[in-house]
Amino acid sequence: xxxxxxxxxxxxxKELLQFQSGKRSSLTGLIIMVLIFGIFMPxxxxxxxxxxxxxxxxxxxxxxxxxxxxxxxxxxxxxERHTLETLLASRLPDQAILLGKISASVSYVWVxxxxxxxxxxxxxxxxxxxxxxxxxxxxxxxxxxILSFLLACLMSVIxxxxxxxxxxxxxxxxxLGVSVFILAYVIPMIGVYLLRFVPEEIRDILFxxxxxxxxxxxxxxxxxxxILFCLGLYLAAQARFQRxxxxxx
Numbered sequence: 545x546x547x548x549x550x551x552x553x554x555x556x557x558k559e560l561l562q563f564q565s566g567k568r569s570s571l572t573g574l575i576i577m578v579l580i581f582g583i584f585m586p587x588x589x590x591x592x593x594x595x596x597x598x599x600x601x602x603x604x605x606x607x608x609x610x611x612x613x614x615x616x617x618x619x620x621x622x623x624e625r626h627t628l629e630t631l632l633a634s635r636l637p638d639q640a641i642l643l644g645k646i647s648a649s650v651s652y653v654w655v656x657x658x659x660x661x662x663x664x665x666x667x668x669x670x671x672x673x674x675x676x677x678x679x680x681x682x683x684x685x686x687x688x689x690i691l692s693f694l695l696a697c698l699m700s701v702i703x704x705x706x707x708x709x710x711x712x713x714x715x716x717x718x719x720l721g722v723s724v725f726i727l728a729y730v731i732p733m734i735g736v737y738l739l740r741f742v743p744e745e746i747r748d749i750l751f752x753x754x755x756x757x758x759x760x761x762x763x764x765x766x767x768x769x770x771i772l773f774c775l776g777l778y779l780a781a782q783a784r785f786q787r788x789x790x791x792x793x
Contacts, residue, residue: 548636552644553651560614560652577606582663591672594680597759599664603688606657607695608727611649612720615703618645620710642785646704646778650696657692661685687763694770699724701777708784 581602586593593599622628631641661680669678679685703720710716 545637545640548640549644549647552636552641553648556618556645556648557652560648577609578660578663581606582660583667586664586667587671591668591678593664593668594678594684597684597687599661599680599684600688600691600759602660602664603657603692604695606660607653607692607699608724610653610656611696611699612703612717612724614652615645615649615700616707616710616716616720617713618649618704619707620713620716621707623711624713638785639782642704642782646697646700649700649703650693653696654693657696658689661688683760683763687759690763690767691770694767694774697774698770698777701774701781704781705777705784708781 585598585602589596589598619628622631636644665679672678680688702723703716706719706723707716710719
């Protein structure tokens, strides 16, 4: 099974890199993201960047923004290019194809996120290190790795479900765009609005771990919730990803 999954991952990575190299807009978007999250924000925050949970912001935002545009092509793109039938006619098991496509997008976005995470150390160390090499708190660093991985998994599984039902890549991207808008903007804005009705003492308690960087318990709780969501959605995708059904579609 692992060999079959690795074959699909290699195929997806190869197609993804060819696609990215042929799209200036994708490269431009990546450069802008690195400039904002890897340089501009650390400079603005200064030394506080390494003392709070602020770096976790792009561990959340990058997977939400990037996975959707990539995973939309996973099934809908194969259908548009008329390569889906060829893939399904191979000896690869359905589960290997599904896991391979999910793993390819997760690994790609996760690697990018970690690179930005590391790049953001450069301006802070240049401008605010005071002669000492500084790094993230261990809990911040590992929390960023865990959250970015799980969010990439969540968006990949959602993307596969959408791509399975979409008639075209454009339709899949539009649907995923709405999902990203809800997850990255609507839900946080609702949370911010509801905080107005929370007593100040409770707000201080809620934000204290973020300001101090002591977020281990919060990350564990968030990780458990994300894992449960990922498993539930993956089972739904697995039930929908049936070779005979896809061929008929």
